[in-house]
Amino acid sequence: ARSGALGSTLLRLLSRGDISEADWEEIEETLLLADIGAGPTDELMTALRTRVKVLGTTDPEQVRDILREELLTLVDPDMDRRLAASPVVGDDGEPHPATILMVGVNGTGKTTTVGKLARLLVAEDRDVLLGAADTFRAAAADQLATWGERVGVPVVRSDRDGADPAAVAFDAVKAGREAGVDVVLVDTAGRLQNKAGLMDELGKIKRVVARQAPVSEVLLVLDATTGQNGMRQAQVFAEVVDVTGIVLTKLDGTAKGGIVVAVQRELGVPVKFVGLGEGPDDLAPFDPKGFVDALVS
Amino acid sequence: MFASLSDRLSATFKSLRGKGRLSEADIETTVSQIRRALLDADVAVPAVRAFTSAVRERASSAEVSQALNPAQQIVKIVNEQLIEILGGESREVRFAKHPPTVIMLAGLQGAGKTTLAGKLGKWLKEEGHTPLLVASDLQRPNAVTQLQVVGGQAGVPVWAPEPGNGVGNPIEVARTGVAHAREKYYDVVVVDTAGRLGVDAELMQQAADIRDAVNPDEILFVVDAMIGQDAVTTAQAFADGVGFTGVVLSKLDGDARGGAALSIRTVTGKPVLFASTGEKLTDFERFHPDRMASRILDMGDVLTLIEQA
Ligand SMILES: Nc1nc2c(ncn2[C@@H]2O[C@H](COP(=O)(O)OP(=O)(O)OP(=O)(O)O)[C@@H](O)[C@H]2O)c(=O)[nH]1
Ligand SMILES: Nc1nc2c(ncn2[C@@H]2O[C@H](COP(=O)(O)OP(=O)(O)OP(=O)(O)O)[C@@H](O)[C@H]2O)c(=O)[nH]1
Ligand SMILES: [Mg+2]
Ligand SMILES: [Mg+2]
Numbered sequence: 001a002r003s004g005a006l007g008s009t010l011l012r013l014l015s016r017g018d019i020s021e022a023d024w025e026e027i028e029e030t031l032l033l034a035d036i037g038a039g040p041t042d043e044l045m046t047a048l049r050t051r052v053k054v055l056g057t058t059d060p061e062q063v064r065d066i067l068r069e070e071l072l073t074l075v076d077p078d079m080d081r082r083l084a085a086s087p088v089v090g091d092d093g094e095p096h097p098a099t100i101l102m103v104g105v106n107g108t109g110k111t112t113t114v115g116k117l118a119r120l121l122v123a124e125d126r127d128v129l130l131g132a133a134d135t136f137r138a139a140a141a142d143q144l145a146t147w148g149e150r151v152g153v154p155v156v157r158s159d160r161d162g163a164d165p166a167a168v169a170f171d172a173v174k175a176g177r178e179a180g181v182d183v184v185l186v187d188t189a190g191r192l193q194n195k196a197g198l199m200d201e202l203g204k205i206k207r208v209v210a211r212q213a214p215v216s217e218v219l220l221v222l223d224a225t226t227g228q229n230g231m232r233q234a235q236v237f238a239e240v241v242d243v244t245g246i247v248l249t250k251l252d253g254t255a256k257g258g259i260v261v262a263v264q265r266e267l268g269v270p271v272k273f274v275g276l277g278e279g280p281d282d283l284a285p286f287d288p289k290g291f292v293d294a295l296v297s
Numbered sequence: 298m299f300a301s302l303s304d305r306l307s308a309t310f311k312s313l314r315g316k317g318r319l320s321e322a323d324i325e326t327t328v329s330q331i332r333r334a335l336l337d338a339d340v341a342v343p344a345v346r347a348f349t350s351a352v353r354e355r356a357s358s359a360e361v362s363q364a365l366n367p368a369q370q371i372v373k374i375v376n377e378q379l380i381e382i383l384g385g386e387s388r389e390v391r392f393a394k395h396p397p398t399v400i401m402l403a404g405l406q407g408a409g410k411t412t413l414a415g416k417l418g419k420w421l422k423e424e425g426h427t428p429l430l431v432a433s434d435l436q437r438p439n440a441v442t443q444l445q446v447v448g449g450q451a452g453v454p455v456w457a458p459e460p461g462n463g464v465g466n467p468i469e470v471a472r473t474g475v476a477h478a479r480e481k482y483y484d485v486v487v488v489d490t491a492g493r494l495g496v497d498a499e500l501m502q503q504a505a506d507i508r509d510a511v512n513p514d515e516i517l518f519v520v521d522a523m524i525g526q527d528a529v530t531t532a533q534a535f536a537d538g539v540g541f542t543g544v545v546l547s548k549l550d551g552d553a554r555g556g557a558a559l560s561i562r563t564v565t566g567k568p569v570l571f572a573s574t575g576e577k578l579t580d581f582e583r584f585h586p587d588r589m590a591s592r593i594l595d596m597g598d599v600l601t602l603i604e605q606a
Contacts, residue, residue, distance in 0.1 A: 029342055035525040038336040106548060106576070107407025107521065115438075137576070138411075138446035139439045146438040146462060192551040225405065227339035227525020229553035250406065253494040254534075255527035278406070278437070 019052065023060045027067060034258035034295045035227050044070055068292055074261055077288040079270040083245070084216040085121060085183050096213035097129070097176040097184045101169075101206060103241060104221035105233055106190030109249035109275050111140065113221055114187045115147030116275070116283035122151055127181040131172025132157035133165040133205060134189035144187050151280055154179075165189065165201065166208040173212040184213075193236035206241045217244045219272070224250045224257030234263040243267060248286070249275030256295050319371070324356045327371050331594070338554030338593045341529045344382075344563040351378055376590055382559055383586035384568045388543070393514045396484035397429075399475055401511065403504055403539055404519035405531060406492030409547030409573055411440060413519055414489040415447030416573065416581040421485050422453055429483035431474035432457040433467040433507060434491040444489050451578055454483075467491065467503065472510040488513070495534025504539040516541040517570065520557055522549045528557040529564050536565045547573035550580065554593050558584075 027048070031041040044067070051066055083100075090096045100117070102110045111134070118128045130148050132155055134140035141157040148155035156172035169186045176184035188205060191198035209215055220243040222230050237243055246264070248257045251274045260271050271286040319327075328349050335345045355374045392398045400417065402410040414430050421428040430448045432455060434440035441461035448455035456474040459465025471488050478486045490507060493500035508516065518532065518541040535541055544565075546558055549572045558569055569584040 032336060032342050033526045035339075035527075038333050105523070105551070107409065109407065111438075137443075138415075138450070139443035142442045143437075143439040150438075192548065194552040195550075223407065223521075223523075225521070225524050225527045225531070227523065227528075227553070227556070228337055229339070229523045229551065230525075232552060250494075252496075253405070253527070254496055254530045255525065259525065 019058060019060055019063060023063070024049075027063065030296055031258070034256035035230075036258040036295070037228055037231070037262055040262050044074075064296060068296055071261070071292045071295060072288060074265060075288045075292055076264070076270075079264075081245075081270045081272045081286055083117075083272060085126065087182050088214055088216060090214055097173070097181050098216040099173055099176075099184045099186065099209055099213050100217040100219060101186050101188065101209065101215055101241065102219050102221060103188050103202060103237055103243070104190060105192050105223075108190065108221045108223040108226075109247075110134075110190065110221045111143050111147065111187050112278065113219070113247050113249060113273070113275060113283065114144065114185045115151060116280055117273075118147070118153050118185055119151040119280040120283060121183055122153060126183055127179070128153045128183045128185065129172065129176040129179065129181045130155045131169050131176075131184060131186040133169040133172070133186050135161060135163045135165050135168060136189045140187075140189065147280075166205045169205050170208045170212060173209050177213060193233050199236065199240045202237075203240045218242060219245050219247050220269075221247045221249055222257070222260060222263070224248055224275075225253065225255040226257075226259055228259065230259035231262055231266065234267055238267050238269070243269055245270060245272040247271070247273045247275065252276045252282070257291075258295055261295075319356065321357070324353060324371075328353050328356070331375055334594055335556060335559075338556035338595070339525045339528070339560075340556035340593065341526060341560035341563065343529070344560050347563065348378065348382070348559075372596070375594065376596070379559065379590035379593065380586050382562055383589055384562055384584075388568045388570060390570065391514050391542070392485070396482075397475065397478040398485045398515075399488065399511050399513040400485065400515045400517060401471075401488045401490065401508060401513040402517050402519055403490055403535060403541060404492060405494065405521070406437075408492060408519045408521050409545075410434075410492065410519045411443050411447060411489050412576065412578075413517075413545055413547065413571075413573055413581075414444060414487050415451045415453075415578050417487050418448060418453035419451035419578045420581060421487075422451065426485045427483050428453050428485040428487060429474065429478045429481075430455045431471055431486055431488045432459070432461065433471045433474070433488050435459055435461040435465040435467050435470065436463065436491040438462055440489070440491065447578065468506045468510050471507045475511045486511070495531045495538070501534070501538035508539050513542075515543055517543050517545050518561075518567070519545045519547055519573075520561065522546050522555040522557060523551060523553040524557045528560045532561040532565050536567070541565075541567060543568055543570040545569070545571045545573060546584065550574040554595060555589065556593050558589050559593060 085098045087095050121128045132141040132144045145155045156175050158168045173184050218241045220237050276282045332349050418428045432441045432444045441457050445455050572584045574580045
């Protein structure tokens with residue numbers, strides 16, 4: 001409950017001299033509730049307590065500002081978050097489209113993100129082609145085809161379900177090369193990281209694509225509602241396909257997506273985009289400051 | 298760093314072994330390790346707090362001091378407490394006295410609703426029912442096609458009068474679907490709905506309107522086992538927005554600890570009815586609270602641990 005301006009001033013006066021255990025607990029809870037994780041939260045709290053002691057601060061608000069600073073350092077505003085979406089020259093000295101692979105566990109928003117990214121790239125006047133390498137999920141290729149129509153880009157898909165996804169990805173990149181497009185976005189099936197067979201299949205998709213053109217980006221799509229399992233997802237996907245960037249989806253809900261703080265640190269790979277809805281324009285570049293503000297709000 | 302709670306507890310227990318009773322410090326150490334394990338398992342912060350205080354209380358009470366050694370007793374208490382919260386016995390689906398039984402699915406985007414519709418269809422058919430799936434997600438691209446495909450795989454008909462992709466009224470489709478079932482003697486109707494966020498008032502209202510149009514016997518809240526602390530907020534939003542009678546935990550074939558089961562149970566009091574354990578239509582089972590308890594705590598076989606302690 002809000003106690004009004006006078007009330008909160010009184011409270012602050014009362015708490016002067018020391019930050020109460022309840023204040024500390026509240027701060028810790030904020031971090032835990034944002035899915036920062038118990039381990040990283042402990043680390044942050046220790047750092048925070050030390051700094052507060054050194055600075056001799058007693059104002060809870062100021063403590064929160066310091067926390068914001070600490071978090072921002074962790075999130076690292078200086079990372080390069082640009083998308084590698086310019087055509088590249090391959091080993092053969094030939095120009096190739098930038099190839100971007102979309103990967104992640106089931107239902108995180110890969111297909112939707114492919115559609116949104118295509119929209120963004122088209123708006124920047126780039127020629128884009130989509131590859132429907134999810135040949136498994138019911139109607140996955142139809143879903144991508146609908147996105148292709150929506151944003152006005154061609155889609156390469158297999159004419160049958162259950163086709164070899166690596167072959168479809170290969171065909172898409174080949175078609176993109178022949179058509180001279182700038183970017184080929186390859187959608188892949190959702191897979192849980194503990195399924196070795198499916199992870200092998202993903203590794204193969206990447207290797208086969210790389211035979212056509214160097215892979216410019218592998219974007220791991222993480223759902224903001226995901227808790228601590230997000231770290232396992234990141235570790236395993238990074239091992240298998242060498243993730244180059246993260247897309248944090250569904251940030252338009254109540255989840256804060258705090259797991260990406262630890263994920264970024266562990267992989268050394270930046271969050272590049274955030275998903276903010278189901279529409280074609282609901283994709284935004286990742287904004288470290290806005291993200292941190294939302295984490296501690 | 299210890300890999301799992303069983304490792305951590307085993308280490309603590311070594312130092313406890315031989316002690317007749319637990320000191321307050323012993324209890325605190327153990328409780329704090331349990332707290333950490335629960336948080337790592339994405340159990341909601343308030344639920345963790347309630348849980349650890351219950352364990353602390355039971356551990357320091359007279360209950361501790363008889364047959365088992367103290368370490369064994371704490372493991373037993375923790376396990377019992379978890380199973381109790383997770384719902385003890387699991388409930389069966391409630392069928393209507395006068396068919397058709399209507400089962401409505403609701404949940405966040407990508408939770409696993411449409412896949413579950415196919416699984417329920419297949420299961421119901423095998424149980425001797427004549428189910429009908431209803432395509433009331435007219436929003437997400439090709440959700441209707443997806444339901445038609447899973448319906449085909451399950452050998453269950455799909456009511457899909459509207460193409461979707463933004464065309465058609467989901468409330469109307471649900472209503473006519475149930476009417477069609479009544480007319481053609483389908484005895485169970487499974488209504489697939491679009492994914493929606495707890496904060497999306499407009500879509501939440503739509504879900505409530507679908508509910509009011511078909512009067513479901515069960516509203517199943519489908520939730521991804523990988524969900525973190527948002528489980529509570531979202532479960533509460535769905536409980537308030539449409540209300541649900543049971544929970545289905547999906548993607549349990551992954552390696553997430555699935556603390557959401559505990560959070561949602563604590564917050565809404567609604568039982569988990571089913572576990573969804575894969576992408577195939579047969580990957581579907583009844584929910585087992587005891588298995589879930591040791592999974593959340595990452596304790597492996599709790600009985601073995603008790604023997605070792
Ligand atoms: N609110 C919201 N919903 C999103 C966002 N991104 C995707 N979705 C929705 O999440 C659901 C899953 O999205 P998909 O793009 O199909 O996810 P996917 O990762 O391709 O799923 P699979 O291929 O089945 O693994 C759909 O209902 C999308 O509309 C987002 O940023 N915000
Ligand atoms: N591994 C695994 N994948 C699952 C499970 N249930 C669903 N999926 C996958 O999760 C993704 C999303 O499932 P859907 O059934 O489309 O989810 P939904 O809730 O209908 O999604 P929206 O309609 O977009 O809100 C798909 O890739 C499914 O194959 C499960 O129990 N295990
Ligand atoms: Mg997809
Ligand atoms: Mg669906």
